Amino acid sequence: MQERPRPRSKTDLFISFTLLALQGFGGVMSVVQREMVERKKWLTTEEFVEDWAVAQVLPGPNVLNLSLMIGGRHFGLKGALAALAGILCVPSLLILVIAILYAGIEHNLAAQGALRGMGAVCAGLILATGLKMVPALKNNPMGRLSCGVLALLTFAAVGVLRVPLAWVLLTLGPLASVWAWQQLRERGAP
Secondary structure (H helix, E strand, O other): OOOOOOOOOHHHHHHHHHHHHHHOOOOOHHHHHHHHHHHOOOOOHHHHHHHHHHHHHOOOOHHHHHHHHHHHHHHHHHHHHHHHHHHHHHHHHHHHHHHHHHHOOOOOHHHHHHHHHHHHHHHHHHHHHHHHHHHHHHHOOOOHHHHHHHHHHHHHHHHHOOOOHHHHHHHHHHHHHHHHHHHHHHHOOO
């Protein structure tokens, strides 16, 4: 059996997450999925979906949570800190520089238009990544239909009804967890 790719060192983790963060304008989920699953192959699609789900429900930014999980999985606490430093250091310095520069042109219509235009691009990236994650649901113990219903309910609650995300997670999350647990139990999974 061939050994799966993994980070070569804590420096590799730091550099990988720095480069990942520098690509993620407005949201990094699509970039993380492409880098960690498709390019580096540190995660399978199923592992990414599961880890992203956990990162999503933990407090704090989901990409930071995911970086801690991946770094910790490979190099323990030091790996988690290396991945976290990679995701934060250079981008934080860049955002400070951008904030200083933007302060001088914040009322410029071209600058405002550029920022608003990027919103549509980010929405497209998120949608594309969501569609890439759908095949991973074929192995989900709840089944595709249940996953689809939960996805639609979540979209309707957050996107249409504007229910705060915390309430959606606190209601649909436990329902989905209990349903998945029930399905696993019926199948006799460990």
